[in-house]
Amino acid sequence: MGLPPGRGRSMRAQRFRAVLPCLLLTTLESAPAAAQSLTPDLFNPSRGGFVSPDTLPTRRTAGVPQAPSDAIPQPPDPNDDPRKRSETPATSRIGQVPTYGLPAANGASSSGYDSLNRKRQQPKLYPGQAKPKRPAGPGSPVPPATPPVSTLGPPRIASPPSETANKAPVPPAMAGTVPGQPLRRRLKADDDAFGAVGDYAGSFLIKGGLELSTGYDTNPARLNKPVGSPVYVVAPDLLVQSDWERHALVADLRGSFSGYTNNMPATIDGLASPSPVDIDRPDFTGHVDGRFDVDRDLKLTSQFRLRLATDNPGSPNVQAGLQKYPVYATYGGTFGFDQTFNRFEVAAGATVDRTAYTDSKLTDGSTFSNNDRDFNQYGGVGRFSYELKPGLKPFVEIQGDTRVHDQAADRNGYLRDSNGGYAKVGSSFEFSRILTGEVSVGYSARNYVDPRLSQLSGFLTSGSLIWNASGLTTVKFNTDTQIAETTIPGSSGVLVHTYAAEVDHDFRRWLTAIGKFTYGTYDYQGQNRNDKTYSIEGNLIYKLNRNVWIKGTLRHDILDSNVAGSSSQGTVVMLGVRLQN
DSSP: OOOOHHHHHHHHHHHHHHHHHHHHHHHHTTSOOOOOOOOTTTTSSSTTTTSOGGGOTTOOOTTOOOOGGGSOOOOOOTTSOHHHHHHSOOOOOTTSOOOOSSOTTTTTTTSSOOTTOOOOOOOOOOTTOOOOOOOOOTTOOOOOOOOOOOTTSOOOOOOOOOTTSOOOOOOHHHHTOSTTOOOOOOOOOOSOTTSOOOEEETTEEEEEEEEEEEEEESOTTOOSSOOOEEEEEEEEEEEEEEOOSSOEEEEEEEEEEEEESSOOOSEETTEEOSSOSBOOEEEEEEEEEEEEESSSSEEEEEEEEEEEEEOOTTOTTSOTTEEEOOEEEEEEEEEEEEEEETTEEEEEEEEEEEEEEOOEEETTSOEEOOGGGOEEEEEEEEEEEEOSBTTEEEEEEEEEEEEEESSSBOTTSOBOOEEEEEEEEEEEEEETTTEEEEEEEEEEEEEESSTTSOOEEEEEEEEEEEEOOSSSEEEEEEEEEEEEOOOSTTOOEEEEEEEEEEEEEEEETTEEEEEEEEEEEEEEETTTEEEEEEEEEEEEEEEOSSSEEEEEEEEEEEEEESSTTOOEEEEEEEEEEEEEO
């Protein structure tokens, strides 16, 4: 049985392929056998590593440069520092594959722009790792600023946030990290979160306010037999302060007007009333202080002042049978210098003041002149202080003046021109901002031209203390001594001592309670008349915002006199609103 023609040819081809290698080996048996040479390039992935040197005519030898076409081009390492590559000698780029940095769209799926609009890959975080926040940029909300602390208390000290705390992002423009952005001037710390902000007019900071209140006074005229009346008070104020590197100018103006809807009786028990029928009273206190810095140690100082008021209700200086209170004005100025010699400081100035009264209007329609109460005062004051250490500066102060009246004799025939002054010693101190202020004691005396008027003298106290008891509570203490004029026949004058204590407490930054206690003595020398005044006052202030406050006041006044029929009491209840900017 024979095979098909195709199958027979295939079998013969396989036998021929098997016999052919045997014939080649038989032919090569006569040639000598040689092993493959082991060269240093044997294990290198370079061309010719497995070829014998004598059969490789193009093999590179020492000292013979290789053509650039024989080298296999190597792409640059993308992780290599380009600055280091620039330091190596430049090689020819002929025959090399050009590369141009990173390939196109390298890493576009995780950062940069993706033209396919695919979802950006989120970074993989380790367990417990905080999620990174996007950097603040245009349109980011401004982080809320930490509100300052009220001026009624010391700055509240809070623990600083840690470096790893979660902080609100701040735009670069606010943080001052924008390249080329000029440095922002650091703003002054605002101690009162609800205080008036004010407006700038050039280099002057202007703050203004208006307080409107109304209530009831059980004894506004301070009569022995009380007669009450509703009362309203309008109290504007203005503060202007310069913002200069050198020199200074400050204007502080505060006033009020107290109006009463009821009139007081013109006669009491058939006699002329010691109180005016119309008891409306204005009150204004203002001063403008200036300082000119000649150099580091020498400064020229000045002050212009104005006081506008009336006699206090219940005072014996008030005439009987008045239609309304006469108004007096005291205005003047001080011009001096302040020189520093290392720790020793000398401050001196000359003072000029004038006091003038308006004419009194009586209930019968006539007028009475008060020119005998008008006088000019000329004097000088000097203070010598030495700074023992920072925060403690004792001083000695001496003052002298002369009072010259427009009329030599007053309405009762007494010559009231006089010379006087005072001397006191004290110290200003500051103990770690907890207790600050100034306290002094001394002696005051005044001699009159009329021999019938005895010397007016007495012990004087002056001081102002502020004690920051806690972050929410502040205690204030003030004392002052003055020598005032009087129209009482035979009395030289009035030696007035005033002591006031005040406690401020913040229940919240927007809710403040204030308690005051005032004690005063009026010594009419030469007449053996002594008056004592007591005043207890409580205030509650609710601060809606920086511009609107609501204030409630309750005060009780007591006048205790050793003269029969001169004592009195009165209670005042007020509710008002304060508008400020």
